[in-house]
Amino acid sequence: MSIGVTLAAARHAAGMTVAQLSGRTRIRETVIYAIERDDFSLCGGDFYARGHVRNIAKTLGLDPDAIVHQFDEEHGGVPRPVRAAAVFQAENSIKLRERRSPNWSTAMAIALAIVAVFGVARVMSGTGEPVAPDPKAGVPKAPAPSSKPSAAAKVAERGSDLVTLQVKATKPSWLEVSDSKGKQMFRGTLPAGRTSTWKARKEVRVTIGNAGGVDLEVNGKHIGVPGKLGQLVHKSFGPEEPGSR
Template sequence: MSIGSSLAEARRSAGLTVGELSARTRVREALIHAIERDDFSQCGGDFYARGHVRNIAKVVGLDPEAMVHEYDELHGGVPLPVRAASVFQADTPIKIRESRSPNWTTAMGVALAIVVVFGVVKTMGGGEETPTAEVRPAVPSPSMPAAAPEAPRKPAALTGGRRGGLVVLQVKARRSSWLDIKDMTGRKVFSGVLEAGKTSVWRADKGMQVTFSDGGAVSLQVNGKNLGAPGRRGQVVNRAYEAPAPQPRQSPEG
């Protein structure tokens, strides 16, 4: 039995109409009809299709992961995840080293100062001719390589969260976007669509792993700190938000 047929039969067995299933999953009725016919072309890509299959299977009583696995087997397998560094680090501030392009104004100033010094030495030396080397300020030529772009900045360490592991994630959707949130043990916290204009808050001990279907569609706060958008518009982004490790207490001197 195909994926669409399995979902349709499970829906009927659960006594749900397409309209009732649409209200529970927030998937459009037309899209549900298409999925039950094994037509996934209207989903907007494999990523969204997996999310719809998972949500529908969960509501109609099927194993969501098994249905998504069957979908992956038929459509080329699971995409490789995007690894991202955790934004939580120790309380010690991070020193950010920036690569700077050469300061040609400073270089020209130094060169001119050298020319002036040679001129003073020549004047004070009377009639004697003091050989001087011609000094010219360095000027970038077309053959010189362009300065390296500024290195990407690492996220600053977040402080102010509760020590002991509680992470509070607030997500505000500028556009409707699908999210998948799990705690650090892999237990599902939320999986579904956050509607445009809505703001939701989730809490989990030790941290959370989040998949954003559109990194530019949402803005984040983690433990009260604004992190902005996790990615670019239309970019699928995986992020991990871990609680800062507790610092050892220092014994007083003496």
């Protein structure tokens, strides 16, 4: 059984919510939700992840050494210390170029050559008076109207597959919202009393860490509370029906 599943099961067995566990361990709720899903990317590195895992295991009455040992086996062992000299030692020495004074003689010679070439070109071209445009020259034709649909037509066409999700938090709850292609639109804790809205084409996917603490509305239709307090649920909604998939 993975570390996240073990810690989540121990928390449920202790009758403790994520908010209560966060208050006892001083670890943010978003980090606890991620650890219970075996996602340690929010911990800031393996060193801090080991400390969080040990703290949570000790608070829930588990053997912290056994949990940390399992973490080390799954993530390549205890990180080795790095010498400061190895980090700051430069591979190659830096060489500074000598500052040279400008060669004014060469610059003057180039300038005189440019002036001479310009004068010869003026003499060979005649008087240098501008040539009047030929009145018989053809007038450029106006471009033909484009047959492509306008931007307004494209917006109207896309509006039919737009999905609007509104989440109102009655209690603090961790959320992760993404579109049909998996692009993340939000990830974090929605505090109690806050209402947020997300829009995407074709589908909106949401993972809720505290299902009993939120109220959902999809495409203007009230869905209600998707689960119980402390329950982790996954939902997805499309434009054709407000019900979850």
